[in-house]
Amino acid sequence: MSEGTEKGGETPDRYRYAVVPNIRVADAAAAIDFYQRAFGAREDVRVDAPGGGVLHAEISIGPSVLMLGDSDGEGGGGGFRAPTALGGTSVALHVFVDDVDALAARAEEAGAEILQPPTDTFHGDRTVILRDPSGHQWVFLTHQEDVADEELGGRLAAEG
Numbered sequence: 001m002s003e004g005t006e007k008g009g010e011t012p013d014r015y016r017y018a019v020v021p022n023i024r025v026a027d028a029a030a031a032i033d034f035y036q037r038a039f040g041a042r043e044d045v046r047v048d049a050p051g052g053g054v055l056h057a058e059i060s061i062g063p064s065v066l067m068l069g070d071s072d073g074e075g076g077g078g079g080f081r082a083p084t085a086l087g088g089t090s091v092a093l094h095v096f097v098d099d100v101d102a103l104a105a106r107a108e109e110a111g112a113e114i115l116q117p118p119t120d121t122f123h124g125d126r127t128v129i130l131r132d133p134s135g136h137q138w139v140f141l142t143h144q145e146d147v148a149d150e151e152l153g154g155r156l157a158a159e160g
Helices: 028-039 100-110 149-159
Strands: 005-007 022-025 042-048 054-061 064-070 092-096 113-120 125-131 137-143 145-147
Touching: 022 028, 028 042, 028 054, 028 064, 028 100, 064 092, 100 113, 100 125, 100 137, 145 149
Parallel strands: 022 064, 092 137
Antiparallel strands: 005 145, 042 054, 054 064, 113 125, 125 137
16 A cells, blocks of 8 residues: 555546455346446346256356356255355455445345445445345445555554
């Protein structure tokens, strides 16, 4: 991070290129529709399974790519299961966007559960946490300022 506190606006370089998650859902076609309505996602790739459903799809949310497909519910085909088959998830998907408030409103209208409303955070981002209808947890962030490492601890302590 840079020295001092500087006004930002752009996604920090360290988060521009990341590991591409591949998630499983109970109904990939419905999930893709939700992601398009809620997050403004674009469907880039879709391979339908021979017996029906979606074997593999790729969507983009801004510059971020997400792979997804239908879960068989039993963990076959590599052991991938949807959060609904597991009773929850231990993973949160982080995506930087230009306007977290607008995205949160659109996502809630589309059926997302807001777990934490848009909030300015100690680390310099405005953040919303939500759960999609498939059970995946998302953290959307709008970068507001760069915060020096030395200042992060003090800000966190001030929050309690």
